[in-house]
Amino acid sequence: MEWIFEPWPWYVSGPLIAVTxxxxxxxGKQFGMSSNLRTMCTLCGADAKADFFKFxxxxxxxxxxxxxxxxxxxxxxxxxxxNDLAVAINPKTINILNELGFSSxxxxxxxxxxxxxxxVGGIKALIILLVGGVLIGFGARYAGGCTSGHAISGLSNxxxxxxxxxxxxxxxxxxxxxxxxxxxx
Amino acid sequence: MRIISYxxxxxxxxxxxxxxxxxxxxxxxxxxxxxxxxxxxxMGSALILGIIGIQIIKRKNLxxxxxxxxxxxxKDKSFSRYMYGGILFGLGWALAGACPGPxxxxxxxxxxxxxxxxxxxxxxxxxxxxxxxxxxH
Numbered sequence: 229m230e231w232i233f234e235p236w237p238w239y240v241s242g243p244l245i246a247v248t249x250x251x252x253x254x255x256g257k258q259f260g261m262s263s264n265l266r267t268m269c270t271l272c273g274a275d276a277k278a279d280f281f282k283f284x285x286x287x288x289x290x291x292x293x294x295x296x297x298x299x300x301x302x303x304x305x306x307x308x309x310x311n312d313l314a315v316a317i318n319p320k321t322i323n324i325l326n327e328l329g330f331s332s333x334x335x336x337x338x339x340x341x342x343x344x345x346x347x348v349g350g351i352k353a354l355i356i357l358l359v360g361g362v363l364i365g366f367g368a369r370y371a372g373g374c375t376s377g378h379a380i381s382g383l384s385n386x387x388x389x390x391x392x393x394x395x396x397x398x399x400x401x402x403x404x405x406x407x408x409x410x411x412x413x
Numbered sequence: 414m415r416i417i418s419y420x421x422x423x424x425x426x427x428x429x430x431x432x433x434x435x436x437x438x439x440x441x442x443x444x445x446x447x448x449x450x451x452x453x454x455x456m457g458s459a460l461i462l463g464i465i466g467i468q469i470i471k472r473k474n475l476x477x478x479x480x481x482x483x484x485x486x487x488k489d490k491s492f493s494r495y496m497y498g499g500i501l502f503g504l505g506w507a508l509a510g511a512c513p514g515p516x517x518x519x520x521x522x523x524x525x526x527x528x529x530x531x532x533x534x535x536x537x538x539x540x541x542x543x544x545x546x547x548x549x550h
Contacts (some may be wrong), residue, residue, distance in 0.1 A: 294420075
């Protein structure tokens, strides 16, 4: 059972994501995380500002419950199912990141250069995280879904729109990492 | 109690997101550098099993746990919204190194600066709601 405390390989993780997809399908629902952000906006009163947020949010309570579970799952995994949080990425990637100024590459789960209160206090990291979040929220709703809704749910159902969205995800990601990162960091 | 089922599905999903390292900024960066098969293996194997499973559900007309027919709603036809929205999402995914599922998982895992990404994602969603009618769909 010691393997549970190690990082899970792709051939365990991928099939377990498919299990999540099918559990929700057999519950009569769809797998999609970003739509919860819309529900949360409605709960914060956004329906007074835009019609997009006028919908029956109560019909989405099941998905908010999945979100609550995902938070609890993260707590359990980090505190009780992990010995070492360092992510063993490719040494070549570590070298590139070190040159960009990410000395925490290979030693942590997230880069401390972005995800620590110390870094966030330096404003630059704060702006990066905030802008990243805005792009995620805006893009996911504009595209009608995120990685779970399009790359897993939509593509599994052979939806061409999801293929276009996933190609978009990769264009955006590649532009960010290869063209914009050298300017930002 | 269906609500408990959703809670457990969420907990299961959260554990998988964290233990697979799909919630790690480093794994996302490595993926966009094409220097590891890990993320492609995760998404690829989930996808292959997803395609096979959904085909079986459709061909055998399988019912839900509650005996109801399983319906798959096709996505609306469009190019621009998926491409433009997708690119914007991809930019954010690579910059923050997290997509919506892992954002929630990382809150639970105790990486609290992820809350800034979460607030940003709520703002972005709100902004989309305000601008929706002016955007090409």
